[in-house]
Amino acid sequence: MRILVLGGDGYLGWPTALYLSAHGHDVGVVDNYVRRQYDHELGVQSLVPIVTLHERVRTWREHTGRDIAVYGGDLCDADFAYETFRDFAPDAVVHFAEQRAAPYSMIDRKHAVYTQTNNVVGTLNVMFAIGEINRDIHLVKLGTMGEYGTPNIDIEEGWLEVTHKGRTDRVLYPKRPGSFYHLSKVHDSHNIEFGCRIWGLRATDLNQGVVYGQETEQTSLDPRLSTRFDYDSVFGTVLNRFAIQAVLGRPLSVYGNGTQTRGLIEIRDTVECIRLACENPADAGEFRVFNQMTESFSLGEIAKTIQNTAPRPVEIEYVDNPRVELENHYYNVTHTALTDLGLRPHLLSDTLLTSLYRIIEQHKDRVDVRALEPSVNWRSTASAPTPVHKTA
Amino acid sequence: MRILVLGGDGYLGWPTALYLSAHGHDVGVVDNYVRRQYDHELGVQSLVPIVTLHERVRTWREHTGRDIAVYGGDLCDADFAYETFRDFAPDAVVHFAEQRAAPYSMIDRKHAVYTQTNNVVGTLNVMFAIGEINRDIHLVKLGTMGEYGTPNIDIEEGWLEVTHKGRTDRVLYPKRPGSFYHLSKVHDSHNIEFGCRIWGLRATDLNQGVVYGQETEQTSLDPRLSTRFDYDSVFGTVLNRFAIQAVLGRPLSVYGNGTQTRGLIEIRDTVECIRLACENPADAGEFRVFNQMTESFSLGEIAKTIQNTAPRPVEIEYVDNPRVELENHYYNVTHTALTDLGLRPHLLSDTLLTSLYRIIEQHKDRVDVRALEPSVNWRSTASAPTPVHKTA
Numbered sequence: 001m002r003i004l005v006l007g008g009d010g011y012l013g014w015p016t017a018l019y020l021s022a023h024g025h026d027v028g029v030v031d032n033y034v035r036r037q038y039d040h041e042l043g044v045q046s047l048v049p050i051v052t053l054h055e056r057v058r059t060w061r062e063h064t065g066r067d068i069a070v071y072g073g074d075l076c077d078a079d080f081a082y083e084t085f086r087d088f089a090p091d092a093v094v095h096f097a098e099q100r101a102a103p104y105s106m107i108d109r110k111h112a113v114y115t116q117t118n119n120v121v122g123t124l125n126v127m128f129a130i131g132e133i134n135r136d137i138h139l140v141k142l143g144t145m146g147e148y149g150t151p152n153i154d155i156e157e158g159w160l161e162v163t164h165k166g167r168t169d170r171v172l173y174p175k176r177p178g179s180f181y182h183l184s185k186v187h188d189s190h191n192i193e194f195g196c197r198i199w200g201l202r203a204t205d206l207n208q209g210v211v212y213g214q215e216t217e218q219t220s221l222d223p224r225l226s227t228r229f230d231y232d233s234v235f236g237t238v239l240n241r242f243a244i245q246a247v248l249g250r251p252l253s254v255y256g257n258g259t260q261t262r263g264l265i266e267i268r269d270t271v272e273c274i275r276l277a278c279e280n281p282a283d284a285g286e287f288r289v290f291n292q293m294t295e296s297f298s299l300g301e302i303a304k305t306i307q308n309t310a311p312r313p314v315e316i317e318y319v320d321n322p323r324v325e326l327e328n329h330y331y332n333v334t335h336t337a338l339t340d341l342g343l344r345p346h347l348l349s350d351t352l353l354t355s356l357y358r359i360i361e362q363h364k365d366r367v368d369v370r371a372l373e374p375s376v377n378w379r380s381t382a383s384a385p386t387p388v389h390k391t392a
Numbered sequence: 393m394r395i396l397v398l399g400g401d402g403y404l405g406w407p408t409a410l411y412l413s414a415h416g417h418d419v420g421v422v423d424n425y426v427r428r429q430y431d432h433e434l435g436v437q438s439l440v441p442i443v444t445l446h447e448r449v450r451t452w453r454e455h456t457g458r459d460i461a462v463y464g465g466d467l468c469d470a471d472f473a474y475e476t477f478r479d480f481a482p483d484a485v486v487h488f489a490e491q492r493a494a495p496y497s498m499i500d501r502k503h504a505v506y507t508q509t510n511n512v513v514g515t516l517n518v519m520f521a522i523g524e525i526n527r528d529i530h531l532v533k534l535g536t537m538g539e540y541g542t543p544n545i546d547i548e549e550g551w552l553e554v555t556h557k558g559r560t561d562r563v564l565y566p567k568r569p570g571s572f573y574h575l576s577k578v579h580d581s582h583n584i585e586f587g588c589r590i591w592g593l594r595a596t597d598l599n600q601g602v603v604y605g606q607e608t609e610q611t612s613l614d615p616r617l618s619t620r621f622d623y624d625s626v627f628g629t630v631l632n633r634f635a636i637q638a639v640l641g642r643p644l645s646v647y648g649n650g651t652q653t654r655g656l657i658e659i660r661d662t663v664e665c666i667r668l669a670c671e672n673p674a675d676a677g678e679f680r681v682f683n684q685m686t687e688s689f690s691l692g693e694i695a696k697t698i699q700n701t702a703p704r705p706v707e708i709e710y711v712d713n714p715r716v717e718l719e720n721h722y723y724n725v726t727h728t729a730l731t732d733l734g735l736r737p738h739l740l741s742d743t744l745l746t747s748l749y750r751i752i753e754q755h756k757d758r759v760d761v762r763a764l765e766p767s768v769n770w771r772s773t774a775s776a777p778t779p780v781h782k783t784a
Contacts, residue, residue: 109520128501131773152561169544171566381523
C-alpha cells in the first residue's frame with residue numbers, strides 16, 4: 001500500500017513510518033517540524049538526540065535500500081495539503097500531525113487557540129483533500145483515550161448502544177475531555193464522523209492510551225534512526241517521565257493522590273496497531289473507532305512499577321495536582337477491536353523496563369531537571385512554564 | 393442587570409438587545425458587522441431594509457430614552473474581547489456572535505474552515521475573557537437543536553442519564569450534527585462545559601430551534617428598529633422562506649420528501665427565553681442546557697401550514713434534497729426547562745401569520761428570486777452559490 005504518515009517526524013510518527021516501510025509499504029512522511037520548534041519555545045530537548053528528518057530518511061535508505069518520501073509543509077496550508085495528496089496518491093493516510101500535549105494547550109489563551117485551530121483546521125484540510133481527490137483514501141486518525149474523560153460507565157469503542165425511555169440507538173460515545181488539546185481531538189472526531197456520512201469517507205479513529213517506551217526494532221538499528229524521548233512536564237508522558245526521575249534518583253512525582261487511571265500502550269504496539277488499521281481499512285462511509293491501549297493502571301500503580309524495577313531506590317512524592325480531573329473514579333475500557341485484528345500486546349509486566357533505564361542512563365546528562373516540575377496549572381487562564389520559559 | 397449581547401446587530405441579537413433594554417436591563421451590543429458582509433458576498437439583502445447599528449441605537453434612545461452601548465469589533469481579536477468585557481463589566485453575556493448558516497458553512501473548504509475557526513475561536517476568547525476578568529459573568533450561549541441530529545431516542549436537554557452494563561452516569565447528550573456550522577456549535581458546547589469544570593464558569597447553552605417571524609413589540613415601534621429578514625437559500629430559515637415563496641406565488645420548495653422534522657420557535661419567544669435565562673443564571677460551575685424550541689413540525693407540515701394560510705393559492709414542490717439528512721426519522725424533544733422558568737409560548741397555530749405575509753407583501757419588490765434556489769450541495773466539497781455568486 002501507499003501510506004502517507006502526517007506528522008512523520010514526531011515521537012510516534014517516525015517509528016510508524018519506519019515500521020510501515022519495513023513491512024513493505026510505500027511510505028511518505030509529511031511534517032512542518034513544529035514539534036522541534038516547541039522544544040525551542042520551552043527551552044527543552046529530547047532526552048535522546050535526534051537527527052534531521054532528511055538524515056533519518058537517508059539513514060533508513062542506507063540500511064534497507066528503501067525510500068521514504070518527504071513532504072515538508074503545514075497541513076493548515078490547504079494548497080500544500082492538496083498538492084501533497086495529489087503527488088503521493090496514498091491508499092491510506094495516518095494522521096499524527098497535531099499538537100499533542102495537554103499541558104501545552106493549557107498554558108494560556110494563545111496556546112489553547114493555537115492547539116484547537118492547528119488541529120481542527122489541519123484535519124478539515126485533510127478531509128477536504130480526501131473528499132476532493134479520492135474518497136477511497138482511508139483516513140487513520142490519531143485520537144486519544146483522554147477524549148472520553150472518566151465516565152462512571154464502561155468506555156466502549158467510540159459508539160454506545162443506548163436504551164432510553166424504551167427506545168434504542170447506537171450513538172457516538174459521549175465525551176468529557178480534560179484539556180483544550182483533548183477537546184481538539186473530540187472536535188476532530190465529530191468532524192470526521194460527519195465526513196463519513198456526507199462524503200462516504202473511510203475513517204478509523206484511534207483513541208490511543210498513554211504511550212511509553214522509546215525503541216522499536218527499526219529505530220534501534222542506528223542511533224540516527226532514534227525517535228525523540230520527552231521528559232519535560234509539558235510533553236513528557238507519565239511512565240517515561242517516572243522512568244527518567246528514577247534513573248536520576250529523584251522522587252517520582254505523582255499528581256494528586258495517584259488514583260487517576262490511564263490506559264497505556266507500549267510504543268511497539270502503537271506501530272503495530274497502525275499497521276493493522278491500515279491493512280484492514282474501514283468501509284466506505286464507516287466511522288470506526290478503536291481504543292488503542294492494552295491495559296490500565298493508576299498513576300500510583302505506574303509509579304510503584306517504576307519504583308520496584310528502578311536501578312536505584314527512589315521515593316514516590318504526591319504533589320498538588322495541577323490538572324482538574326477526577327480521582328478515585330471508575331475506569332473500565334473495552335479494547336478488543338485491535339486484538340481481534342491480530343494485535344498481540346506487549347504488557348507492562350513483561351516489558352524490559354531495563355532497556356528504558358539503559359537508554360535514559362546513556363543520555364541523562366542532557367536532562368534539565370527544572371523541566372520536570374509541573375509548570376502549567378489548569379485552574380489558571382495564564383500559566384508561564386517557568387523556569388524553563390524564562391531566559392536567565 | 394448589565395447584559396452584553398454579542399452579535400447584537402443580527403437577526404436575533406438586535407431584537408434581544410431591545411427586549412432586554414425594554415425590560416430595564418443595561419445593555420451593550422458587540423458586533424463586527426460581518427453578517428452584513430455576507431450579504432455582499434452572496435449578492436443578496438435582507439427582505440426588510442435595515443439601518444446601521446448606530447442609527448438603530450439612536451432611534452431606540454429617541455423612543456425610550458434608554459441607551460445601548462455599542463462595541464464594534466471582532467471577538468476573534470482577543471484584545472478587543474478583553475477590553476470590551478473590562479469596559480462594560482457585564483453580569484451576563486448573551487453570545488449570538490457566530491456564523492449561523494448551515495449552507496454557508498457547506499459552500500466549500502474555506503467557508504467550513506472560516507465557520508469553525510470564527511465560531512470556536514470567538515467563543516474561546518469569550519471564555520478566557522470571563523475566566524480572567526470575572527468568573528461570575530453568566531455566559532448565555534446560543535446553540536442549535538441541529539447539534540443533536542436525529543437520534544432514534546428522545547432528545548433531552550443537553551445531558552442524558554445512561555445505564556450501561558449495570559452502571560449509571562449522567563453524560564453529555566451525544567450529538568451527530570448535520571453541517572460544519574452545526575459541528576462548530578458542538579465544539580463550542582464541549583469547550584464551554586470544560587470551562588465550567590476547570591474555572592467554575594456559569595453557562596447556559598441554548599439549543600435553539602428554527603426561528604420564524606420578524607417582529608417583536610420593540611422592533612415594530614419604528615421601521616428603523618426593524619431586524620433583518622433573510623429569504624435566500626443560504627441564510628433564510630425554512631418557515632420564513634416558505635412564507636416569502638407563498639406571497640410571491642411561487643411553489644413552496646420542500647427538500648427531499650419533507651418528513652424531516654425540526655424544532656421551531658417564534659422570534660418573540662426567542663427574546664423571552666434569553667431574558668429568562670439571564671434573569672435566572674446558572675450556578676457557578678454549572679453547564680446548563682435548555683432546548684429553546686416550542687414545538688416540532690415536519691417540513692411538509694410547515695409547508696402545508698403556509699399553503700393553508702397563504703394570501704393566494706400556492707403549490708408545494710418536492711425538490712432533490714441538497715443536504716445529507718435522514719428522512720422518516722424519529723424526533724421527540726424534551727423542552728420543559730424554559731417553560732418551567734415561565735415561558736408562555738406563541739404556538740404556530742395561534743400565530744398571526746397574516747402579519748408575516750403583510751411584512752413580505754410590503755417589501756416583495758426587494759426579492760431576487762434566484763436567491764431562493766438551493767445553491768449549496770452537501771455531497772460536494774465545493775459548491776458555488778450561483779447564480780447570485782457570479783457577477784453577470
